[in-house]
Amino acid sequence: MPRLTDARKELRRTQIAEAAVRCFSRNGLERTSIADIIAESGLSAGSIYAHYRNKADLVQAAAREMLTKRGGTIGEYAAADVPPDPDELLSRLIAAIDPTDARVGIQTWGEATTDPIIRDIVVDATDRMRAMLHDCITAWLIKVEHHEPPRAREHATPIAHRVMALYQAELLYTALHTPTEETPS
Template sequence: MVPRLTDARKELRRAQIAEAAVRCFGRNGLERTSIADITAESGLSAGSIYAHYRNKADLIQAAAREVLAKRAEVLGAYAASDTPPGPDELLARLIAAIDPVEARVGVQTWGEATTDPVIRDIVVDMTDRMRAMLHDCLTAWLVKVEHHEAAGAREHAAPIAHRVMSLYQAELLYTALRSPTEETAR
């Protein structure tokens, strides 16, 4: 009889697979990464991977959500602090936290989104979520630091969040283009 995985163990296994997928995508590209590559990278069987993810698009979505979850935790902490960072400081902190592998995977995903509707939906969803988190953080800054009224702060924060998001995405692209891949580093 095969032992059943606990929910916590399932989540750890899913994270292990998603992290292996990100490394493979960063090294080989989305299109050239196979489930066999992810199997080898994760040290798990193909059956184990398929038990957690239906296909590569499912893995791409999980990888994107994992990266976004890291940003959400940080942005939530910023928004909850007594003195949330303003737009310039917020952008500087986000840029400092860019991981080159994650940046390469992100840019590849954007490229795939131009021709694959499933990937496009993932990218649009992740972009909208990130912009909403930036909006919340900047609204908190306007209220707590700049002393705006809450209703007006939300409206005022929207175009600022859009600009911060655009500049952050530009830095992701710049990082992805200037970073050598793990393949050429070997």
């Protein structure tokens, strides 16, 4: 049997994670089984388990993927000659919310209240996103508002916290106000 290249392995991991996210969105985290993910991905159980040990690994991969998407976007904003102000930053983040990701995100938050492994994933992802927001807002304060860097970093902390909270509220709103995908009969 031919060995998979690193690029092919990563593509396969992404394929499995995307199938898991679709299942989590449609069925919920608790009601999604590995068998559901196998069926959704079209891969074998061996292929799934070759890339992920369990469902918690898949939840972590989904959280990482969402953070990577947001992180790339926020990093681009921070690096711009004129970074967006906090209101514009929030507007752009809200405009980019995917309803499927929002539903999975909210379900993951719920699971985090009872599952310490999921809690660690959620806390890490939330802290890292807040740090990225802080960096972007700091860049705006320095480049546009002409604050000195130490003052900008200090002033950015409560603003990043509020932007994060409002973004999370919009994730919840989107999750609650978009219909879920119908389960195939």
